[in-house]
Amino acid sequence: MTDTLLKMRIDDNDYDEFRDPLKAMCADFPPAYWRQLEDSSPDQRYPAEFVDTMLKSGFFGALIAEDFGGVGLPLRVAAVILQTIHSTSCNAGGVVGQMYLSTILSQHASEAQKKKYLPAIAAGETRFLAAAISEEQSGSDLAAMQTTAKKDGDNWVINGTKSWVNNAQHTDLMLLLARTSDAAEGADPCDGLTAFLVDMNVALKNGVTAGVIDAVTNSNSDNLVFDGLQLPADAVIGEVGKGHDYYRELAEIECILYAACASGDSDFFSEKAIAYANERVVFGRPISHNQGIQFPISKAYIEVQGAKLIGNKAAAIFDAGKRPGATASMAKHMACEAAWGMADACFTTHGGFAFAREYDVERKWRDVRIMQMAPQGTNLLLSDIAVNDLGMPYSF
Ligand SMILES: Cc1cc2nc3c(=O)[nH]c(=O)nc-3n(C[C@H](O)[C@H](O)[C@H](O)COP(=O)(O)OP(=O)(O)OC[C@H]3O[C@@H](n4cnc5c(N)ncnc54)[C@H](O)[C@@H]3O)c2cc1C
Missing domain, CATH: 2.40.110.10 (Butyryl-CoA Dehydrogenase, subunit A, domain 2)
Structure with missing residues (x-):
């Protein structure tokens, strides 16, 4: 086993010092906040208050080096931050760019550009979204x-x-x-x-x-x-x-972070499904007693755990100073598939109520589906793995 993998942290409950304050911040943006945005006209749907709170928190300067005013945290911690946000009713789509777009500057900009932009991005004063x-x-x-x-x-x-x-x-x-x-x-x-x-x-x-x-x-x-x-x-x-070469590097980081978002969504769905299953009584007992309810959740849970491990592996490779390459594509693909599976199990558990907006299941379900298309679509990721890991011809 390589040094990189030996150093990989595999505990999913680590970094509580980041998870706990973030969960508290996200609690100020309950489901009603997001539903009210959905009810607004298309040009009024931006979650401005949520984005302001996140930028002021300092968490989104995570990947910028301390020399340029950031926190200089590993990518694994940036992933934890996004996973935590998505495990609540919140969605980081309005602000996630601030975390990873600056890496193209850290890696390829001139010293003058870094000095000009990175400190203000790290402080959340300049938005790079x-x-x-x-x-x-x-x-x-x-x-x-x-x-x-x-x-x-x-x-x-x-x-x-x-x-x-x-x-x-x-x-x-x-x-x-x-x-x-x-x-x-x-x-x-x-x-x-x-x-x-x-x-x-x-x-x-x-x-x-x-x-x-x-x-x-x-x-x-x-x-x-x-x-x-x-x-x-x-x-x-x-x-x-050389812009496309830089974009490919950026896309690997993007894949790892979006995988973290999808894993957070999975946590949201599993928590929701289990709570509802324990509470909903039909045929005289909570539906959680039925294997028809338990097994889809268990099956999806296994897939989610696998996806988290490959996501941690991709982040560990990056944090060891190497290119994660196809491992980043695998992480995003697995996390999105796993989240889709957990969303489906959550739907089954909620029966007809899954479609009622107040349960928030169908809103998050749409968010999860989008991640199979953007920023990198599933077919593109599969092609990357076929070409770069499996040695097959280029198909895109
Ligand atoms: C919500 C959302 C947010 C987005 N945000 C951004 C953003 O911030 N910035 C930005 O630049 N873009 C953004 N995109 C665009 C996104 O990156 C593109 O939608 C994506 O690249 C696919 O392009 P397309 O939609 O034109 O699909 P097409 O290229 O038309 O493809 C349609 C389908 O055919 C498949 N396909 C095409 N060619 C092949 C092939 N050779 N082999 C197998 N399958 C193939 C594709 O995978 C896809 O499933 C966003 C998209 C969405 C939906």
């Missing part, structure tokens, strides 16, 4: 993206569209991937994509138009149109043309 990668026409095929960045003197000029950009109207900074050159013959088709840091306070007034997508509450997604947006030379992150 959005990433504009997907486009309607190209979908999963990032190499086919149409948004371009062309040099004009020292500046870059951006034209094109992006879709499903979460939190675009609630962020100060946004990560943008745009094509700056064609990939060379025979090279990775994603070569030539460049990562930019966009100041949205400027861009939304001049060069970018946003339109809210009427979708589930916790996505707060926008379609964006870039019409000659001017970006300064120092908006480029790292090397021109």
Whole structure:
């Protein structure tokens, strides 16, 4: 066994010093808070008070090094933070970007960029909540993206569209991937994509138009149109043309953190299902006495435990300074499948009442399903495992 795995913490009840205060904070945002957001118009669904509380708590500067004003915690602890939030009625979709998007700056930005942005992100004063990668026409095929960045003197000029950009109207900074050159013959088709840091306070007034997508509450997604947006030379992150390499690294961290969110949702569903099963009396006894109720919960619980272990393994690899690669994809896939299974068991346990909004089961169930599609869809993750772990040909 490698040193990395020997050091892996496998106890699911560790880090209570993070879990306990977070649970107390989340208790201030009960189910009624989230249901009231769902009842609002699409442009009023952003959980602003919840996001403010989370940013002020300091937990979301977890991954930024102490030298740049952060806490410098391991990825495993960042995962614990998100798992805890999702084990309550809360959803971190409005704020999760603050935790992981800054890693692209920590890993690839210049010293000047790090000094300029990281301390304010760590303090929650500057919001870095959005990433504009997907486009309607190209979908999963990032190499086919149409948004371009062309040099004009020292500046870059951006034209094109992006879709499903979460939190675009609630962020100060946004990560943008745009094509700056064609990939060379025979090279990775994603070569030539460049990562930019966009100041949205400027861009939304001049060069970018946003339109809210009427979708589930916790996505707060926008379609964006870039019409000659001017970006300064120092908006480029790292090397021109290497943006997709950086994005792949970021996606591994993203997968591990979204796996943690899904595992937290699983905890929410199992707690809810067990409590309801013990309380609901039909045929003269609590339904928890019936194996038809117990076994689906037990089965899903086994899958959840397995998913948590692989998630911890992926985080341990990252925390040992290595790339988790396909292990991150496995962690996200397993956690999402396990959460879906536990959600289904919770549905069965609640009978018809699972559909009543006041029980909160159907709301969380929708949140869990989204994670099978975004940020990385299941098919993309399976392809990653087939190619990188199993040596099969590239299929996407
Ligand atoms: C709630 C939500 C939030 C999102 N947030 C963001 C965000 O913040 N920023 C951002 O940039 N994007 C975001 N997205 C976009 C998301 O990343 C895309 O939806 C995703 O990449 C898939 O693209 P698509 O929807 O165009 O599907 P398509 O590419 O049209 O694919 C449709 C289906 O076909 C499958 N498929 C396609 N090609 C293949 C193949 N070769 N083999 C097997 N299966 C294939 C896909 O896996 C998918 O299941 C978000 C999406 C949602 C729903």
